[in-house]
Amino acid sequence: MPDINSFGTPYASDMFQKALLRRLTRTGLILCWGMSLHAQDLLLGADLSYVNEMEDCGVIYQEGNEAKDLYSIFADHGCALARYRLWHNPSWYDQLNQGKRYSDLPDVMKSIRRAKDYGMQVLLDFQLSDFWADPSRQWAPEAWADIVNNLPVLEDSLYNYIRETLLQLDASGLLPEMVQIGNETNRDILMATGVNAPWQLDWSRNAPLFNTAIRAVREISAETGEEIRIALHIAGPQNVEWYMDGFISHGVTDFDIIGLSYYWPYHKPVTIAETGQVISRLRQHYSDKEVMILETGCIWTTSSHDQAVNVLNEIAPGYTPSSPEEQARWMIDLTREVYRQGGTGVIYWEPDWVSSGCRTYWAQGSHYENAAFFDFDNNLLVDGGIKFFNYTTSSVRVTDDIPNGFTITFQQRQCIFRSNNLPFDASYSYQVVDPLGRILQSGSLNSLNGTSYEKTVSLPGVVPGWVTCILLHRQQVIATNLHWIGL
Template identity: 30%
Template structure:
């Protein structure tokens, strides 16, 4: 009897294996995938159309072999495969890719099961590293779809693909924000704005109609020029909320700019002990956020500090010995933890639903430079909800570096990641009044992305897509830094120097006439 039961079980297993042998190979957990997803069997399972000779299998893939599209003359080629999505819901097709030679030359598309969804494969000329691209489609029932890998362009345009996968879920550019901190000052000095059709209007409304769904505002304690203080943050915050957007408040805890090179103590806080500084952080944070709430503009997100890799409120909150001559030796992690905790506590007291972010930069220094920092604050039980990063491609490494940061940080600390600053130039020219641009030379640009309106749009979208497509699915969006900071005489960068100018206007999302640029289309869902 036992032998019969065993034989029956083996027969059932054999029948089950036979019945499932024709189903698509499993991809990610909970998903299905194409056959031969890594091209280890050449082009088996794939069909090539167009200039078929342009599609070839090569070694040097991400894992094993790869599909490469390339030919010396103008060409158009598509390598495709039909797959079956077994049930209703959102499904995501992903591929690891490299490309070069022309903007928007290669795409990943999902077609034949509703609206065709496409994503442009990012240029990787910067470091030739693999970047994950992904496109999501919704199906209402079991349905067949087609995966298309397409490259088209002038001779020399190329792309390589490897390790396709299909899995349940959706990638989305959920947060499509913009930092409007400089808008109030710009408007006060005469800046005007118009949509892409030349119709004049409020920059906040123009950007919101383009699809921007979050506004970011920095706040200083007692700035010399009177801007970016509590009153201006509340006024602009109300405009952001009225336009239907969410609000992110970026606390610098200083009277002026803070970044890895400057984390100065506000003048009114000088001479305070670390304990008193923690109390001042709490009081200032609570005061600003309470004023916003009273005005009907409760902050949805709060940054406790800005680009605080080296700490904040130097030297008392430094993460390394910034100035060996100041009498405060070495890293002051316990002090920093108390400052961060005070800010987070104030934010949650005003609005428990407000998300608290901790914001770092310089991912080009390696993922270890970020995990080192977060390990220290996590060990001290600093409360935070999300991780914020700055990413400017001309400073902070490649898109592959960005994806590694998003994936590693979200996994290691179980938090979503938001890129709270990014930008790219639409020209290298300088508007009047002239003030030397920060990015002004061709050799400063990200390889493959020119300083043109089209290049700016492509570079911005590449960052958005890299964040959304990073493994783990916890890159929640991107905030464009100062899209409305056009050149206006008197509205310079230095709050203590009225004669200072604007070195950023060539990276705004409005051109030198104040007209909205094509890159703003990427603010749409």
């Protein structure tokens, strides 16, 4: 999240398609995996940790001036992943509003269930703290205060915490697809409460802690048979390369995703293009790792709707004056650059955090309502940042013997295949596949209604959820498209 340290010290948020394509490869449905396949492999999501709290504070989200469940809004607009922060024991919430705690395990479990009900993947953000963890502070949970300088005991507590948390989630069918170890870990993690300075990075302590947490995740993944991808998270494109060099050189290597935060007000003058160059270098240097933007955000107005100081108040040059349309343009430009340079995901931080009558630790209201995806009446800004979820990458694989010019689109509960060049014949077939790679429908395009250049698949038997329509030519995948089928 953005650094809110300036507000004061308190104690005296590939891969559905990539996994699907891997599964199809293993089952023999893709015969030429080594060839170039540009699938819809960019995962776009949002940190939605505040939703439960906002609703308890009386917020009613709207689209077109009609009340609507926020998860329904986001799923309808293409959000494929929800990220949630998890605090160890956020007892400071006891003094706020009705004393109800948020971002503890019960609250996060409620959130994960809602996300999964709408077919979203989940990224669980282990903040490893009772309070906000970011580059300014990485405070250990109060329960571990007496062991922060006893590395073996601290490792044991960390291991058991990660393990028990994931076991509880698994018992409820709520295992996340991804976890991140720490949040914006630009300094030593699990430090004594109140230690903000001096900055330090002691790898003899840091590396064993990260490896312990990673080991706990890997063990749960092996025991449950569920893949859980692991991300490390650094704030600032200008920082991430040397931090990753530090992780790798000190033996922290068993992770899947290099994650970074990129906010223009915090990380200027680094531009979108320069962020893309960082991603490109990371992909070249660490070819076995994916790179994702785990946090980003952009304002749609410089105005405020409450007394809480907003954490973002600037927009990058070239995108002024701020407006919903410029918010969308900045997000789409960033997303396009991430994908172009080999990145695999972009996650918007807290687009749900609108103003309410409730208090944060520092003030009444929201510190982010000018960067949310809703106006000051909690109505969706349809021309705003939510449009970035609709950014799609080319889904067509081009080979020497298979012509380009195929598209797959959706209309309600229909999947429409189109060819711009050659008519479909008996060599073309289709499949409709669920997130586990199970074929829900299949057949020859010749059997479908339509013209020789356009065929329509009706999906009456598909339950609500994510499906992928696949176009094959002689059993080779040449185009795919992912779609959410609603109720």
